[in-house]
Amino acid sequence: MLEYVEKIKETAGKLFKEGKVDVFIGYKKGSVPMMNQPVLISNADQVDLLYWDSNCGLNLCNYLTKRTDRIGIVANGCNSRNIVTHITENQISRDQLYIVGIPCKGMIDHRAVQRAVKQKEILAIEEHGESFTVKGKDFEDTFNKNDYLQRNCSVCTHRNPVIFDEMIAPPVEEQDGVDAYKDVKQIEEMDPEKKWDFFTRMIDKCIRCYACRNACPLCYCPTCFVDESKPQWVGKSSDPIDTMTFHILRAYHCAGRCTDCGACERVCPVGIPIRQFTKKLNKDAQELFSWEAGLTLDQRPLLDVFRPDDYNDFIR
Amino acid sequence: MTKKIYTKEEWIKALAGLKSSYNIFVPVKDGDFHTFKALDETKIPDFNFQNTRLSPKSLIYPQSERIFEYNLDKDAPDANIIKESEKDYSPRAIVGIRPCDAHAFQIVKPNFDNPEYQDPWWIQRYESTTFVGLGCNDPGSTCFCTSVGGGPFSEKGLDALLYDLGDTFLVKALTDKGETFLNQAQGGKEADETALKAGEDLAAKAADKIEQKVSIDRLKGKVQTELFDAPFWDEVAFACINCGICTYLCPTCWCFDIQDEVLEKQGDRIRNWDSCMFPLFTLHGSGHNPRAKKVQRVRQRFMHKLKYYVDKYNNGVQCSGCGRCVRNCPANIDIREVCKMMNGYRDNVEC
Numbered sequence: 219m220l221e222y223v224e225k226i227k228e229t230a231g232k233l234f235k236e237g238k239v240d241v242f243i244g245y246k247k248g249s250v251p252m253m254n255q256p257v258l259i260s261n262a263d264q265v266d267l268l269y270w271d272s273n274c275g276l277n278l279c280n281y282l283t284k285r286t287d288r289i290g291i292v293a294n295g296c297n298s299r300n301i302v303t304h305i306t307e308n309q310i311s312r313d314q315l316y317i318v319g320i321p322c323k324g325m326i327d328h329r330a331v332q333r334a335v336k337q338k339e340i341l342a343i344e345e346h347g348e349s350f351t352v353k354g355k356d357f358e359d360t361f362n363k364n365d366y367l368q369r370n371c372s373v374c375t376h377r378n379p380v381i382f383d384e385m386i387a388p389p390v391e392e393q394d395g396v397d398a399y400k401d402v403k404q405i406e407e408m409d410p411e412k413k414w415d416f417f418t419r420m421i422d423k424c425i426r427c428y429a430c431r432n433a434c435p436l437c438y439c440p441t442c443f444v445d446e447s448k449p450q451w452v453g454k455s456s457d458p459i460d461t462m463t464f465h466i467l468r469a470y471h472c473a474g475r476c477t478d479c480g481a482c483e484r485v486c487p488v489g490i491p492i493r494q495f496t497k498k499l500n501k502d503a504q505e506l507f508s509w510e511a512g513l514t515l516d517q518r519p520l521l522d523v524f525r526p527d528d529y530n531d532f533i534r
Numbered sequence: 535m536t537k538k539i540y541t542k543e544e545w546i547k548a549l550a551g552l553k554s555s556y557n558i559f560v561p562v563k564d565g566d567f568h569t570f571k572a573l574d575e576t577k578i579p580d581f582n583f584q585n586t587r588l589s590p591k592s593l594i595y596p597q598s599e600r601i602f603e604y605n606l607d608k609d610a611p612d613a614n615i616i617k618e619s620e621k622d623y624s625p626r627a628i629v630g631i632r633p634c635d636a637h638a639f640q641i642v643k644p645n646f647d648n649p650e651y652q653d654p655w656w657i658q659r660y661e662s663t664t665f666v667g668l669g670c671n672d673p674g675s676t677c678f679c680t681s682v683g684g685g686p687f688s689e690k691g692l693d694a695l696l697y698d699l700g701d702t703f704l705v706k707a708l709t710d711k712g713e714t715f716l717n718q719a720q721g722g723k724e725a726d727e728t729a730l731k732a733g734e735d736l737a738a739k740a741a742d743k744i745e746q747k748v749s750i751d752r753l754k755g756k757v758q759t760e761l762f763d764a765p766f767w768d769e770v771a772f773a774c775i776n777c778g779i780c781t782y783l784c785p786t787c788w789c790f791d792i793q794d795e796v797l798e799k800q801g802d803r804i805r806n807w808d809s810c811m812f813p814l815f816t817l818h819g820s821g822h823n824p825r826a827k828k829v830q831r832v833r834q835r836f837m838h839k840l841k842y843y844v845d846k847y848n849n850g851v852q853c854s855g856c857g858r859c860v861r862n863c864p865a866n867i868d869i870r871e872v873c874k875m876m877n878g879y880r881d882n883v884e885c
Contacts, residue, residue, distance in 0.1 A: 248866040249860070249866060249868045249870075249871060250675075250676060250860060250861060250866065250868075253863075253866045254866065255773045255865060255866035255867075256772065256773040256865060257772065257773065258772045275864075276773075276775070276864060276865060280775065281772070329566060332566065333566060337566065337567075337584075339584065339674050339675060341675055355672070423564075423565075425588070425597065425778075425782050426778070427777050427778035427779045427782045427809075428777050428778055428812075429775065429777035429778070429779050429864055431777075432775040432776055432777040433775050433777070433864055441813075445812070445813070445814045447814075447817075453793070453795050454791065454793050454804075454806050455598035455793065455795065455804045455806050456597050456598040456806070457598070484864070485775075485777070485779075485864035487587065487779045487782075487783060487862050488567075488587065488588075489565060489566050489567075
C-alpha cells in the first residue's frame with residue numbers, strides 16, 4: 219500500500235490549494251517500527267508529512283468528533299464506516315468532510331510479528347506489496363503479509379470505503395468466503411460457567427488503562443459511565459468484577475455500531491482480544507436484524523429506531 | 535562486599551532456597567511478555583528478557599491498595615471507626631529488576647518520603663524490599679537511561695547487581711541489605727578476577743550500545759510559564775487518545791486517587807493509581823475542570839516529568855529512560871521528541 223503515499227500527499231496539497239479544506243487528517247510515519255501516528259496538517263507545506271502503509275491501525279474517525287472546521291481525511295473501509303456512523307449519530311456533518319478513500323489490504327498485526335521473531339526487538343520494517351521484511355540487530359525475516367494481518371482485517375469484507383469524495387486508487391478485491399464468527403460460535407457453544415470462566419481469564423491482565431475505549435471512535439460520550447461519580451456505577455479499583463462490568467457494558471454501548479476496525483485490540487498494552495465482546499454483538503446484529511454498521515447514510519443506526527410496523531412482536 | 539559466581543541453574547536453586555526468608559519476585563514469561571511474579575512452585579524465573587511490559591512499581595506501590603477499613607454497623611462496638619488495614623511488610627526481594635526500574639524508585643522517593651510528608655505504606659514496603667538488579671547486556675533501541683542519570687549497569691537504588699556472563703551469573707552485593715541477601719543464598723563460589731573483569735567489560739560495552747541521547751541539560755534554565763505557553767503542545771497532543779498506558783506502564787508516575795467502597799456494612803478506603811491523562815483526574819466537586827481539554831492533560835504529563843519535577847526536587851527529570859511509553863503508546867507519542875522540543879525551546883532567546 220506504499221504506492222498510495224505520493225497520491226495522498228498530492229491530493230491533500232490539491233485540497234489546500236483549492237481551498238476545499240481547513241485541515242487534513244492522515245497518518246505520519248512513526249518514530250518506532252510498526253507504529254504510525256495520526257497527524258493533523260493545516261497547510262499545503264506540511265503534506266510531505268503524510269504517510270500510509272500497513273501500520274495505520276488507529277481509527278482516524280476518533281479525531282473528527284465535534285470538530286467545526288472543514289476537514290480532509292483519509293479513510294479505508296472500516297474508517298469510512300465509522301465516518302458514516304459519526305455522521306448518522308450527529309458527531310460530524312457530511313458537508314464538513316472531504317473523504318479521500320483508500321482501498322485497504324489490511325493492517326499488520328504487530329503482536330503476531332513480534333511473536334514470529336520470538337519477541338526479539340524489531341528495528342525496521344519494509345513492505346514490498348504482498349510481503350514485508352523485519353530487521354533487528356542479528357536477524358532479518360520476510361513474511362507474507364496475508365499471514366500476519368490483524369485478526370479483524372483477515373475477516374474483513376469491507377476493504378473499500380463505503381463513502382468518499384475521491385478514491386486514491388481503484389477498489390481492491392473484497393475477501394469472500396471468510397467466516398468472521400468462527401471464534402464467536404465456539405464461545406456460544408460453551409455453558410454459562412465456562413463462558414464466564416473464559417471471559418474472566420481473557421481480561422485477567424486488564425490494567426484499566428481504558429486504551430480500548432479511547433481508541434474506539436464510538437466512545438465519544440462526554441463522560442463515560444466508568445467515570446461517573448454521582449452515582450458511581452463502577453468501582454475504580456482493580457477488582458475483577460468492576461473490570462468485567464466495564465468491558466461488558468462498553469461492548470453493549472457498541473452494539474449495532476461497531477465496524478470491527480480492530481483499534482481496541484491493537485492498542486491494548488497487555489494483548490487482550492477485546493473484540494471477542496463486540497464481535498458477538500456484531501454477529502447478533504447481522505443474524506437478527508441483517509445489520510452491519512456504517513454502510514449507508516440512508517438508515518438510522520440499528521438501536522435508535524422504533525417502527526410501529528416492526529416485524530418483531532416483542533418490540534411493539 | 536560479597537561477590538559470587540553462580541551457574542544459572544545454581545542461581546535459580548538458590549532463589550528457591552531463599553523463599554523461606556524472603557517473598558521473592560522474579561520475571562516470568564506470561565504470554566507475549568514478561569511480568570514480575572511471586573516465586574512459587576508453579577513459576578519458572580526467566581531472566582532472558584529485555585524488560586517487563588509493566589514496570590515493577592506495583593510491587594512497592596500497588597495499583598489498588600486497601601489502606602483503611604471501617605464498619606458501618608451502628609450496633610457494632612467499632613462502628614464508624616476507621617482502622618488501618620492489615621499489611622504485609624515481611625522481607626521481600628525483587629530479583630532481576632532492570633537498573634532503570636530500580637533508579638525509578640529513587641526518582642519517586644522524594645515524593646513519598648520527604649521531610650514534610652512520609653507515605654507510611656510506600657516507605658514500609660520500600661524498606662522491606664531488597665532490590666537485586668540485572669544489568670542490561672543489550673539495551674533496547676528505545677532505551678535512554680544514560681541520558682537521565684542511569685545506565686545499563688547503574689547501581690542506583692540497587693542492593694545487589696547481577697551480570698549475565700552467558701552460562702553464569704556474577705552477583706555483587708552493593709549494600710548491607712544486598713550482603714544479607716547473598717549471605718543467605720546457598721551455593722555459588724567466590725568470584726575470581728576473571729569473572730570480575732568479564733563483568734566490567736560487559737558493563738562498558740553495554741553503555742556504548744545505547745545510541746539514544748536525549749538532552750535534558752537546558753530544562754532547568756527554562757521559564758515554566760514560557761514552556762507552558764509554548765506553541766508546540768497542540769501538535770504534541772493531537773494524536774493522543776488520552777488513555778492511561780503511558781502513566782500506568784511508567785515506573786515513575788505516582789499519582790493516585792482515594793476511593794471508598796462499601797459492601798453492606800463493610801467499608802474500605804482504597805488507594806488506586808490515577809492518570810493525569812483522564813479528565814476525571816482534575817474534575818472539581820463544583821463541576822469545574824481546570825484540565826478539561828486533552829492538550830492541557832498531555833502538557834501536564836510532560837511538564838510534570840520534565841519541568842516541575844526538575845525545578846522542585848533538583849534531582850534530574852522524572853523519567854528513568856526505560857522507554858516503555860515510547861514502545862507502547864498507541865498513538866506513538868514519543869517522550870524523546872517532546873523532551874527535545876522542550877529542551878531546545880527558545881534557545882536563542884535571552885531569558
